[in-house]
Amino acid sequence: MWRCGLSAGQLKAAITPARLLDETGRLVRGAPTPDAEALAEGYRKLVFARRLNEQAGALVRQGRLAVYPSSRGQEACQVACTSVLAEGDWLFPTYRDSAAIAARGVDPVEVLTLLRGDWHCGYDPNVHKVAPQATPLATQLLHAVGVGHAARLKGEDTVVMALCGDGATSEGDFHEACNFAAVFRAPVVFFVQNNKYAISVPLARQSVAPSLAAKAIGYGMPGVRVDGNDLPALEKVLGEAVARARAGDGPTLVEADTYRIESHTNADDASRYRADDEVTAWLPRDPLLRVRTYLTAIGALDDEREQDIAAAAEEMAAAVRAGVGAETVADPEEVFAHVYSTLTPQLAEQRAALRAELELEEA
Amino acid sequence: MSAATKMTMAQAINAALRDAITEDDSVVVFGEDVAQLGGVFRVTDGLHREFGESRVFDTPLAESGIVGMAVGMAMNGMRPVVEMQFDAFAYPAFEQIVSHVAKLGNRTRGKVRLPIVIRVPYAGGIGGVEHHCDSSEAYYAHTPGLTVVAPATNADAYGLLREAIAGSDPVIFLEPKKHYFTKEEVDVSVPVPPIGRAVVRRPGADATLIAYGPSVPVALAAAEQAATEGRDLGVIDLRSIVPFDDETVCAEVRRTGRAVVVAEAPGFASVASEIAARVGERCFHHLEAPVRRVTGFDVPYPPPKLEHHFLPGVDRILDTVDTLQWEEDVA
Numbered sequence: 001m002w003r004c005g006l007s008a009g010q011l012k013a014a015i016t017p018a019r020l021l022d023e024t025g026r027l028v029r030g031a032p033t034p035d036a037e038a039l040a041e042g043y044r045k046l047v048f049a050r051r052l053n054e055q056a057g058a059l060v061r062q063g064r065l066a067v068y069p070s071s072r073g074q075e076a077c078q079v080a081c082t083s084v085l086a087e088g089d090w091l092f093p094t095y096r097d098s099a100a101i102a103a104r105g106v107d108p109v110e111v112l113t114l115l116r117g118d119w120h121c122g123y124d125p126n127v128h129k130v131a132p133q134a135t136p137l138a139t140q141l142l143h144a145v146g147v148g149h150a151a152r153l154k155g156e157d158t159v160v161m162a163l164c165g166d167g168a169t170s171e172g173d174f175h176e177a178c179n180f181a182a183v184f185r186a187p188v189v190f191f192v193q194n195n196k197y198a199i200s201v202p203l204a205r206q207s208v209a210p211s212l213a214a215k216a217i218g219y220g221m222p223g224v225r226v227d228g229n230d231l232p233a234l235e236k237v238l239g240e241a242v243a244r245a246r247a248g249d250g251p252t253l254v255e256a257d258t259y260r261i262e263s264h265t266n267a268d269d270a271s272r273y274r275a276d277d278e279v280t281a282w283l284p285r286d287p288l289l290r291v292r293t294y295l296t297a298i299g300a301l302d303d304e305r306e307q308d309i310a311a312a313a314e315e316m317a318a319a320v321r322a323g324v325g326a327e328t329v330a331d332p333e334e335v336f337a338h339v340y341s342t343l344t345p346q347l348a349e350q351r352a353a354l355r356a357e358l359e360l361e362e363a
Numbered sequence: 364m365s366a367a368t369k370m371t372m373a374q375a376i377n378a379a380l381r382d383a384i385t386e387d388d389s390v391v392v393f394g395e396d397v398a399q400l401g402g403v404f405r406v407t408d409g410l411h412r413e414f415g416e417s418r419v420f421d422t423p424l425a426e427s428g429i430v431g432m433a434v435g436m437a438m439n440g441m442r443p444v445v446e447m448q449f450d451a452f453a454y455p456a457f458e459q460i461v462s463h464v465a466k467l468g469n470r471t472r473g474k475v476r477l478p479i480v481i482r483v484p485y486a487g488g489i490g491g492v493e494h495h496c497d498s499s500e501a502y503y504a505h506t507p508g509l510t511v512v513a514p515a516t517n518a519d520a521y522g523l524l525r526e527a528i529a530g531s532d533p534v535i536f537l538e539p540k541k542h543y544f545t546k547e548e549v550d551v552s553v554p555v556p557p558i559g560r561a562v563v564r565r566p567g568a569d570a571t572l573i574a575y576g577p578s579v580p581v582a583l584a585a586a587e588q589a590a591t592e593g594r595d596l597g598v599i600d601l602r603s604i605v606p607f608d609d610e611t612v613c614a615e616v617r618r619t620g621r622a623v624v625v626a627e628a629p630g631f632a633s634v635a636s637e638i639a640a641r642v643g644e645r646c647f648h649h650l651e652a653p654v655r656r657v658t659g660f661d662v663p664y665p666p667p668k669l670e671h672h673f674l675p676g677v678d679r680i681l682d683t684v685d686t687l688q689w690e691e692d693v694a
């Protein structure tokens with residue numbers, strides 16, 4: 001069993017971000033050579049995630065979506081946290097993780113149902129093992145622990161990937177989830193996308209710990225910090241955490257060092273609290289750029305393949321536009337349909353009253 | 364100098380905070396995004412710049428932490444005014460509110476009073492996605508020890524907040540976020556009636572609509588519409604749910620003999636139910652018809668595209684008024 005060690009290696013892993021591909025797209029010294037084909041597939045997913053962020057942003061501007069919290073700049077996190085999962089594993093995402101859910105295989109139009117305002121969750125969580133996107137911060141992390149613990153009790157080797165932001169690590173539920181997971185040795189990977197802001201509040205106001213990953217030590221689980229814009233490094237670190245969980249060795253807290261390039265949502269105005277040059281300084285660390293540079297340099301990505309990927313992403317975007325743009329008629333009676341598994345007499349009465357109102361309106 | 368100026372409700376609340384901080388060194392404002400950003404609704408805009416970090420500050424992202432720390436600060440002589448970013452995001456603070464904020468005065472036989480104001484942008488009508496539109500007043504109103512205030516006008520938003528901050532007991536201050544950007548004339552030098560006093564916003568002879576917070580303008584619009592149809596409806600704005608102004612409400616209902624309570628929250632076990640019960644008990648011999656309630660359905664707040672079916676509107680109010688056993692029905 002992993003012990004809260006004070007070994008230099010464990011502390012270093014929790015504080016210094018692991019990295020395989022540097023900002024210029026070169027492998028760092030001593031890094032294992034990534035599988036070129038797998039990385040090219042990863043690149044395709046990055047392009048898709050970026051395209052989805054852009055498309056959703058455009059749909060907000062056209063009034064087709066109520067709101068969109070973009071993961072621009074965090075696409076490597078979005079891709080890696082799903083690519084390391086097996087089919088039966090679970091993902092517990094937040095409002096910012098639409099691209100991750102799409103990368104998991106959920107139809108992006110179904111993902112955007114929430115933000116389009118049609119319903120609170122547009123996909124069936126059981127189909128792709130993806131929980132509904134959580135808005136009340138950090139609350140979903142305990143559910144993730146529960147799913148993991150249940151799997152262990154049932155003798156299944158399911159792993160649960162639980163996502164949250166840097167701000168959410170301040171909530172009590174974050175701490176309870178970490179502690180429960182560690183105590184029950186639940187097969188959970190806590191993946192914190194530290195994008196440096198919680199709306200306007202910078203990381204320094206959330207925590208003065210050496211890192212967020214370092215908090216893991218206090219709960220008796222490993223904490224690992226990783227460059228959040230480095231896809232191969234993320235896949236390696238998250239992959240190891242998943243393997244650990246699957247082997248029955250318990251949870252890991254992984255912190256990705258990344259940055260929220262856009263405002264919190266379209267409703268937010270980041271110029272009120274951060275300088276443009278701070279954003280500009282992160283642009284060269286773009287997660288797509290470095291994979292692309294590397295793949296091109298080793299000859300695994302040529303113009304033709306790049307164009308194929310772009311065309312496929314364009315096709316996905318067109319489908320999203322069509323799907324989100326399609327006129328749908330929300331059924332008012334649905335507000336009563338799912339509150340209980342059996343409609344209560346009171347709700348039946350209220351539904352009848354609404355139906356009568358609507359019929360009168362039509363007449 | 365006293366002069367009415369046009370301001371939004373957000374600006375009225377901002378002015379109340381500014382004046383309170385200026386006049387009383389013990390007033391501190393804190394919460395999530397309230398400092399540099401000025402709040403997601405800009406209610407605290409400019410206060411951090413003006414008064415500095417010791418008076419207005421951002422906290423780590425934890426509502427239980429915010430309210431729990433407010434308890435300690437109040438025990439040590441300060442008057443914390445904290446913001447919960449949205450109604451549904453106050454729930455992590457529920458334990459602190461119910462177990463400590465509401466009870467400490469009673470537990471200590473009045474030796475420790477907690478002058479804390481918990482500001483909550485609340486209720487719907489803004490096309491917000493889930494968890495951004497809850498009408499959570501019943502949870503608070505059901506908890507003895509909490510004063511629950513729900514302004515409907517900008518003048519009240521200013522005046523009631525000033526009184527809440529200056530008082531000695533904890534106040535849940537419910538701000539109808541739908542009206543944050545509605546402009547009204549406000550003269551902050553004119554005092555408003557105190558917390559605990561309801562106000563008759565519109566006298567009416569035929570029936571009385573009882574409302575608070577975001578439902579007051581809806582009730583007024585319904586009364587306006589009814590007038591064109593020959594029915595004279597009065598509107599009472601409760602202003603505070605706890606304490607409840609039985610006197611004003613009952614005086615009006617006894618006069619008209621008919622009452623409809625309008626509120627956005629689901630109706631079952633709600634504040635509207637409490638009001639209907641009180642009025643029924645106290646005005647029974649004056650009533651021409653049962654007290655009716657027009658409320659949200661007993662469902663989780665619907666997604667943006669369906670919220671208009673949920674919210675009590677003018678038509679639903681007038682349809683309900685029509686059921687109040689009018690002479691012509693009996694004839």
Ligand SMILES: Cc1ncc(C[n+]2csc(CCOP(=O)(O)OP(=O)(O)O)c2C)c(N)n1
Pocket residue numbers: 096135136137164165166167168169195197198199260264395424426448452455
């Ligand atoms: C319990 C709770 N409190 C407040 C909010 C409002 N809110 C939504 S997102 C957010 C910031 C979250 O920051 P972080 O956890 O870093 O995630 P990010 O948005 O950066 O991805 C806040 C305060 C919320 N959703 N839930």
Ligand SMILES: [Mg+2]
Pocket residue numbers: 165166167193194195196197198199
């Ligand atoms: Mg963040």
